[in-house]
Amino acid sequence: MGLNRREFLGLAAVGSAALLTGQSLAKDTHAEPIDCAETYGVLVDTVACIGCRKCEAACNRAHKLADLPPSAFEDKTVFDRHRRPDAAAYTVVNRFEDPKDPARKFTIKVQCMHCLHPACASACIVGALTKNAQGPVEYDAWKCIGCRYCMVACPFQVPAYEYANALDPQVRKCTFCSERILTEGKLPACVEICPNEALTYGRRDELLAAAYSRIKAFPDRYVNHVYGEHEVGGTSWLYLAPVEFTNTELPVLTADVIPTTTETIQHGVFKSFVPPLALYGLLGLIMHSLRDGKEEEAEVKS
Amino acid sequence: MNHHEVAIPMRTKFFTTGTKVLFGIMLLGLASYAYRLIAGIGAATNLNDQYPWGIWIAIDVASGVALAAGGFTTAALADIFHKEEYHAITRPALLTAMLGYTFVVIGLLADLGRYYNVWHPMLPSMWQGNSVLFEVGMCVMVYLSVLYIEFLPVVVERFRGRVRLPGPLASLNRFFESWLELAHKYLGRFISLFIIAGVVLSCLHQSSLGTLMVIAPTKLHPLWYTPISPLLFLLSAISVGFPTVIFESILASRSFKLQPELRILSSIARYTPILLGVYLGLKLSDITLREAWPFVWAFSTESFFWLAEILLGVFAPIVILASATRRHSVAWLFTAASLTIGGVALNRINVFLIGYTPLYDNGGYFPSVFEILVTAGLISALVLVYRWIVTVFPIISVPIESIPAHERAANGIRADMSGAK
Numbered sequence: 228m229g230l231n232r233r234e235f236l237g238l239a240a241v242g243s244a245a246l247l248t249g250q251s252l253a254k255d256t257h258a259e260p261i262d263c264a265e266t267y268g269v270l271v272d273t274v275a276c277i278g279c280r281k282c283e284a285a286c287n288r289a290h291k292l293a294d295l296p297p298s299a300f301e302d303k304t305v306f307d308r309h310r311r312p313d314a315a316a317y318t319v320v321n322r323f324e325d326p327k328d329p330a331r332k333f334t335i336k337v338q339c340m341h342c343l344h345p346a347c348a349s350a351c352i353v354g355a356l357t358k359n360a361q362g363p364v365e366y367d368a369w370k371c372i373g374c375r376y377c378m379v380a381c382p383f384q385v386p387a388y389e390y391a392n393a394l395d396p397q398v399r400k401c402t403f404c405s406e407r408i409l410t411e412g413k414l415p416a417c418v419e420i421c422p423n424e425a426l427t428y429g430r431r432d433e434l435l436a437a438a439y440s441r442i443k444a445f446p447d448r449y450v451n452h453v454y455g456e457h458e459v460g461g462t463s464w465l466y467l468a469p470v471e472f473t474n475t476e477l478p479v480l481t482a483d484v485i486p487t488t489t490e491t492i493q494h495g496v497f498k499s500f501v502p503p504l505a506l507y508g509l510l511g512l513i514m515h516s517l518r519d520g521k522e523e524e525a526e527v528k529s
Numbered sequence: 530m531n532h533h534e535v536a537i538p539m540r541t542k543f544f545t546t547g548t549k550v551l552f553g554i555m556l557l558g559l560a561s562y563a564y565r566l567i568a569g570i571g572a573a574t575n576l577n578d579q580y581p582w583g584i585w586i587a588i589d590v591a592s593g594v595a596l597a598a599g600g601f602t603t604a605a606l607a608d609i610f611h612k613e614e615y616h617a618i619t620r621p622a623l624l625t626a627m628l629g630y631t632f633v634v635i636g637l638l639a640d641l642g643r644y645y646n647v648w649h650p651m652l653p654s655m656w657q658g659n660s661v662l663f664e665v666g667m668c669v670m671v672y673l674s675v676l677y678i679e680f681l682p683v684v685v686e687r688f689r690g691r692v693r694l695p696g697p698l699a700s701l702n703r704f705f706e707s708w709l710e711l712a713h714k715y716l717g718r719f720i721s722l723f724i725i726a727g728v729v730l731s732c733l734h735q736s737s738l739g740t741l742m743v744i745a746p747t748k749l750h751p752l753w754y755t756p757i758s759p760l761l762f763l764l765s766a767i768s769v770g771f772p773t774v775i776f777e778s779i780l781a782s783r784s785f786k787l788q789p790e791l792r793i794l795s796s797i798a799r800y801t802p803i804l805l806g807v808y809l810g811l812k813l814s815d816i817t818l819r820e821a822w823p824f825v826w827a828f829s830t831e832s833f834f835w836l837a838e839i840l841l842g843v844f845a846p847i848v849i850l851a852s853a854t855r856r857h858s859v860a861w862l863f864t865a866a867s868l869t870i871g872g873v874a875l876n877r878i879n880v881f882l883i884g885y886t887p888l889y890d891n892g893g894y895f896p897s898v899f900e901i902l903v904t905a906g907l908i909s910a911l912v913l914v915y916r917w918i919v920t921v922f923p924i925i926s927v928p929i930e931s932i933p934a935h936e937r938a939a940n941g942i943r944a945d946m947s948g949a950k
Binding site for chain 1: 566567568569570571572574576577578579581582605608609610611640641642643644646647649650655656657658659660661662663664666721724725726728729732733736737740741742743744745746747748756759885887888889891
């Protein structure tokens with residue numbers, strides 16, 4: 228190969244430029260801290276919840292989900308087992324009992340928690356999932372490639388997939404009724420229909436204050452823990468419960484923001500694109516100097 | 530440089546009992562693939578909301594990428610560190626990598642719900658720098674192109690001045706000739722840039738594959754959940770590079786009735802116990818630092834799979850290849866290479882499947898018959914395409930003396946020619 232040092236370095240520069248295509252990897256785009264005054268959420272009071280499942284029915288209607296008769300949502304035998312949200316139901320209500328007093332039952336509505344620092348959005352290869360500063364974690368099916376990494380990443384195991392759809396499957400989860408809230412000025416369908424004010428929509432900081440005032444007013448009714456205040460760095464949906472949350476299906480999670488580790492590794496490897504370019508340069512130098520050595524050897528021999 | 534060997538197209542009957550069986554499996558795989566496209570992922574697989582990833586990701590993609598690492602490790606050794614004596618194995622390794630990555634992409638497309646959007650990560654408007662998967666996707670895509678470019682010199686060597694298209698296509702002969710001439714003229718000057726780029730890109734995405742599951746700290750079993758997972762993935766990929774070359778070279782020499790390249794194979798096998806040793810040391814220190822030893826002795830499914838991965842896939846090949854005598858035995862080399870390959874593949878399966886525990890397990894996951902057939906079909910297709918390509922292109926090196934005179938003339942080989950450049 229007839230290539231002198233200058234040519235080689237020139238070409239190396241061209242090659243390095245080609246590597247820069249993935250520039251955005253190098254950018255430090257850690258999620259901005261969410262301003263609690265700006266972001267909205269829902270407080271779920273499982274003590275006030277009467278397990279009527281009207282939220283499930285309203286959600287089903289608002290999002291035109293599974294074609295079910297209204298009576299399907301009056302069936303209380305569904306409480307015999309714990310259900311999970313799926314592609315045909317963005318929210319489900321499950322029943323639990325106080326371990327100290329099994330007669331004391333309570334019901335929990337589950338759906339997407341709309342994390343302040345969503346792991347699904349950090350994982351998404353094309354940015355199809357994004358956190359709206361107002362609260363909702365939104366999904367853009369048009370961008371989605373269907374890799375389902377969001378489902379792997381979600382610490383609450385919420386996103387569901389339309390596996391039955393062969394051509395146009397989507398990731399399905401609670402949308403926080405973002406189109407109703409943000410463009411129509413309405414409440415989320417579940418909050419609107421709740422007959423016992425177990426669901427309260429509002430600014431997240433005000434919801435937290437309301438939650439703690441309820442705990443303070445009725446310490447015998449509530450456990451002193453607002454689930455979602457600190458879990459995974461905070462969620463837009465917050466929960467009050469009569470017993471420790473370990474007795475519910477909500478997972479035990481620390482305050483660590485889930486995607487911090489991967490984002491730190493990712494941005495460390497690509498910091499200003501220096502490490503890959505340095506490796507490229509180093510390998511180029513080795514290749515070049517060893518080749519010179521070999522050529523000299525050959526010359527000496529001949 | 531070895532002056533007695535040269536790469537030539539193999540002359541062999543394509544259909545043997547073995548290839549017929551592979552062909553049958555490939556057809557079944559093709560039918561299953563078609564069924565997945567028509568009926569959807571739900572009908573064809575046992576995936577569900579709790580287990581969104583199955584063997585198509587764990588085996589076809591994650592293990593596939595790891596086992597294609599022979600391409601960049603051999604390129605680094607032969608072309609960057611100029612160990613010219615290894616040139617006889619660079620082409621088979623390059624072909625393995627090129628086909629390996631091609632089939633990784635074909636396998637991935639089966640798993641993507643919206644496979645027709647697979648090009649989306651290329652659009653700057655959809656770039657997502659926080660996503661580990663974005664980096665893996667970009668690197669794999671660019672690296673696949675680099676591998677095809679690295680393969681071009683082989684095409685030039687085979688067809689330059691010899692393009693003879695049949696029938697009406699003959700009018701295109703000159704068109705292709707001019708392109709081959711152009712490639713011949715300039716490739717030599719640029720190829721080293723692509724070779725280095727291939728090594729850098731490989732280091733990046735081999736490690737990032739290990740970062741993927743770090744986003745699921747509450748779901749991945751403590752035996753495999755570690756922030757140094759990217760380093761472990763990179764090291765194991767580098768370690769498995771030469772064993773895949775050894776494995777494939779011994780199989781090829783068996784299949785084409787050639788003498789195994791024992792001198793080269795036992796020579797590259799020297800590196801394997803060192804690389805695996807570093808990997809093992811890191812892996813065990815990690816378990817110690819994270820105080821995860823109780824999980825090793827838990828006698829659970831996970832502990833069983835972890836022990837199998839470490840004892841059979843890492844420890845055993847170190848012991849076998851530590852001895853120079855055994856490194857010079859084809860049987861031992863093949864055993865150790867197979868164990869290493871199995872160990873790294875098992876590690877990927879452990880990280881993506883066995884160690885993955887969803888929060889609300891609803892009966893677990895076991896691959897459907899279609900999933901198994903697609904995976905088996907892809908592996909069979911890879912072997913068949915490999916076999917076909919080595920009969921068309923000069924990939925496998927043979928001693929010049931062993932080539933009959935008329936074939937030497939047909940391939941433009943002179944007695945003083947050296948091996949692949």
